[in-house]
Amino acid sequence: MDERDRDGEGRARNARPRDALGRPLPRGAVGEERAPEGVVRAPEVALAEAQALLDAGRPFHAHEVLEDAWKSAPEEERQLWRGLAQLAVGLTHAARGNERGATTLLERGAGNVAGYAASPLHRVDVDGVVAWARALAAAPGTVTDPAASAPRLRG
Incomplete structure (x- = not known):
């Protein structure tokens, strides 16, 4: 019998609670509220939610919001969103x-985002x-507090 957690479509999904940095906690522990997956947000909403999560010291959760934006973005924007998601994961790893x-991940993410320097999207x-x-x-x-180390996504 398969003991893995599954979502509504049968894909494996770990339902264990997670801490602010996305590390799994023991079953039954109280964890951080997770950002729902697969949500299509307007770019402004995705950036605002990701920034709020970064500012709260929750870069793993910001990554989930940015990953949803990456997966739902028009083709010409995907590398930007992918890069931003990679940067959030890079901060997670540093923390x-x-x-x-x-x-x-920080270098890879920077490379993906840098391609938009001539024409920045969504401010x-x-x-x-x-x-x-x-x-x-x-x-x-040098990261001791991910909130204090978080980037400003918009100028």
Whole structure:
């Protein structure tokens, strides 16, 4: 018998509660409220929700919002949203102490976002976000408070 948690369509989904950095907690523990998955949000809403989660020290949860935006975005915007989601995961890894994972995702995310510098979409501060990501990628071990280390997505 399959003991894995499943969603309504039968896909494996871990239903364990999670902490603010997305780490699974024991079953029955009180965890952080999770952002619902698969929600299509207007770009302004997605950016505002992601920023609020980043400001609250919940970059893993911000990543989930940004990932939904990536998956539902028009083709010409997908790399921007993908890059922003990668940056949130990079901050998550830095806050968890995974410096190598943080560096990899921050650099990859910065590369995806940088392609929009000439024509920033949705008022995303492309130059500021890329500079933030590259600085953090150079020193990922400096994150002690993910809220204090969070980027400003818009200028």
